[in-house]
Amino acid sequence: MKKWTEAIRASGTGASGTVILPIVVFAMLTALPAGAIDVPQPVLDAQQQRIDAIQRAIPSAVSIFANEGQGGGSGVVITPDGYALSNFHVTKPAGDYMQCSMADGQLYDAVIVSIDPTGDVALIKLLGRDDFPYATMGDSDQVRVGDWCFAVGNPFLLATDFQPTVTLGIVSGVNRYQPPAGTLLEYADCIQTDASINPGNSGGPLFDAQGDLIGINGRGSFEKRGRVNVGVGYAISINQIKNFLGYLHSGRIVDHATLGAIVSSDEDGRVIVTDVLESSDAYRRGLRYGAEILSFGGRPVTTVNGFKNTLGIFPRDWRVPLSFRLNGQRHDVYVRLMGVHGREELLTKAAGVPLPMPEPQPKPGPKKPRALPGQDPQQPPGDQPQPPHEDVPDVPLPKKIQPKPGRSPIPGHPGQREPSIPDHVRPWIKPRTGFANYYFNELHRDRVWNAFSAHGTFDELGETWTLRAAPAEGGEVRIELGDQRVTGRFTGQVGQVDLTRDLGEQLDPPGSGGLLVTLHLWQRMLRLGPLQFGDVYYLGTAPLPGYDGLYDVLVAVHDVVESHFFFQPDSGQLVAIEMFPDSGVDPCEVYFHDYREIDGRQWPHSLRVRHGERTVLELNLDEIHAAAKPDEAS
């Protein structure tokens, strides 16, 4: 009996002693007389499945070492061309550039792409390959408490041998809400696990039993036990990150959302609005003090945490369904989410303490600065690989050399300083105020525009376009887009815009929210393109109410008016424009349908105009006339 007890105890304390170990013990128990071990096949199958899942997952894990020797963390590659997720709090000390090791024993250069300081997410891009091993994203909404999961990462920066650490556990909770520090690092709708999440695991992947990516580890409840795991770690759900992924590719500093309302639970446990900003879209959609929140973002709301969870998974500017009850009446609306921060406020907070750009300044004293393995500080700058060509950014760079054997330096140790940004990495970094890395914004702005331009280019057209429709109810609608003015004749009313005056105050025809201005901006974008339109940047991807999927969004600012151009990601076609004449008012929304070719260009022949919750106008165009530029015509 003593032997058995010891055997069971040994199996019971094994870190990976999940289903497998106790069963092996059982096999030993019953097999003792016969002297043969017979492990049931289902057990072997389950064991093999776990081994396979871990083997499948490990190659995509990344260990991040921050340039300034301020530590590091983990990450996970999610595309073959090297885009990798991590935590904002991991990449922040690194700045624009960091070095990442993977289980293949290679050290890769990486640049920051975007940061989401509120959600504690960062997207980075590893350089040098277009065939990176990458993780498959799972569906974190399907994760159940009690499911097996495992974390892969760089706890305590142990991966100086480039081999990540695997820690196994179960899902302890889902839809957890962990409040922010101030307004940053909020973990909404996160996954709680008892897999060991320790300092250095931050930014690393949490996988399900199949080896699919379900979360990004980043936080734990520690309290009085110091900063080591107490069986309570939290991972940002991968479904939240999927919502943000378009934004995260934009090179921007991404903001989270607020409804513009404060909710709390009353004595009956209902979630009630206790304050609402009059400038918010929620207010314009009818949300008032005392309204009971019924569902939000497609989820029933039963607790304040549940409401915050839903709020936390959506980016700023998304339109999300909201159901509430006010004075006994149920309202089902879409609300446009506001930013948690003002733009300047977010920049300031994201910056936090100033991050000095790493410059090549050797430390005084006898100690030479030491580089991470694989990086030779003696290498002359001229010998660096050629930077990628501007318009083909994803050219794979030569692989870095193998790490040298011997003791690896541990980032964070005093006296060490990591190398400054290598020359071959510099083309990937484009600083610009308001952006984490403007390089990637340009990349996607151009991608979206080039895809749209495949349907025809409009830059050789003149400035006078005529749109004509004959509505079924009779009469004629005629819109003239000119270089000085825009005029529109509609059934029963006329409208015009003087383009030499403030566009935001000429919202003809009345009730449309500014259809003529919107069509002018449409023409301006088509003719001039994003580079000459004004200030145009790539927002990311966002939904359109009533439409499936997510759309690439370009934000274009011209003459104090901000407009959002929605492009269908597969076809590249322009689907909608939202024109905001001012903050705090409903935009004019124009939806473009029924594209047909005229003279080699795709033109929309159906326009649907919405303002607020109303469809103002539906136009089926019978005639579109746009002459070529006079000088080209001659």
Next chain:
Amino acid sequence: MNLSFPMPTTSANRSRWSAAIGRSTRCVLAAVVLVGGWLTTAAPAADPTSFADVVDGVQPKMVKIFGAGGLRGLQAYQSGFLISPEGHVLTAWSYVLDTDLITVTLADGRRMQGQLVGADPRIEIAILKVPVEDVPYFSLDLAKDLDIGDRVLAFSNLFGVAMGDEPASVQHGNVAMKTQLAARRGAFETPYDGPVYVLDAMTNNPGAAGGALTNLRGELAGILGKELRSSLNNTWLNYAVPVDQLTDSVEAILAGRTLPRSVDDQTPKPAQPWTLALLGIRLVPNVLPNTPPFVDVVVSGSPAARVGVQPDDLILFVDGRVASSSQNLLDELTFIDRIDPLNLTIQRGIELLEITVTQGP
């Protein structure tokens, strides 16, 4: 889930604790067969070894408890679970319950006030009652023993992460050891000195006390204890008290034997009851609605002094009944005839003392 298995060979040594090895092996067997069953019946995408179904079965029995605290690192919340269909909740006896307003949140999010039915500070449990009917519950009679190596699930609202209808946190681990906590005296400061399951998972976090420990079938095996830190090396002990250690106390509490007599105004009172003056003690000034009955002064030569009552002693029980406040203690004394000996349960530091006071010299 109701499957039968061949019994593995067991040794002749079937002491109370070691006999459980046979049972634990059966549990392991159950796991094996269940795994096999799930492998053939579950959808291909689902993980056949997931505990999700077991967890779903336990969650409706878990409750969140909110009460006193919230200051100086003392959390105002803890865990508990239903042990009767009429809403009896087993939880840890702690300062969180030291209030008139104990809020119990059921798994479905219903919030209600919990009434303290009784407590046993010696094993640090208390029972609350919430006004519900036909709720899912753990029957203590069906609780299972565990043995070393048994795999367990721990359910609690650690760190108070769950609110409303959000489910309790679940952790997994193994029984690493079964031992008498008394052997840890001097290291782990606790009045409980009985057997415990020591766990290899970090289950005993803030707010976890009162949580449920189950086997892999979701059958109750123990109640998660309070946080215990070794004063020798600052390590924390993760443990649960086996259900069989609780059953006598739970029975006594449910029978009302630990309730203050004053709750029932039919109880006859003696003509000459005990008083504090007769005992020879003064309590700290009764300035709050629930001033705990701390001894302030002991009159030398008094009955209390003769049996060693000291200033700063906290009177927990009078004749086995809860004295939750100074007023409560005063009321209770009026039910006890001064010709009878008076049994006091006193907390001095971390020690629990049973003291019998008599009037005569």
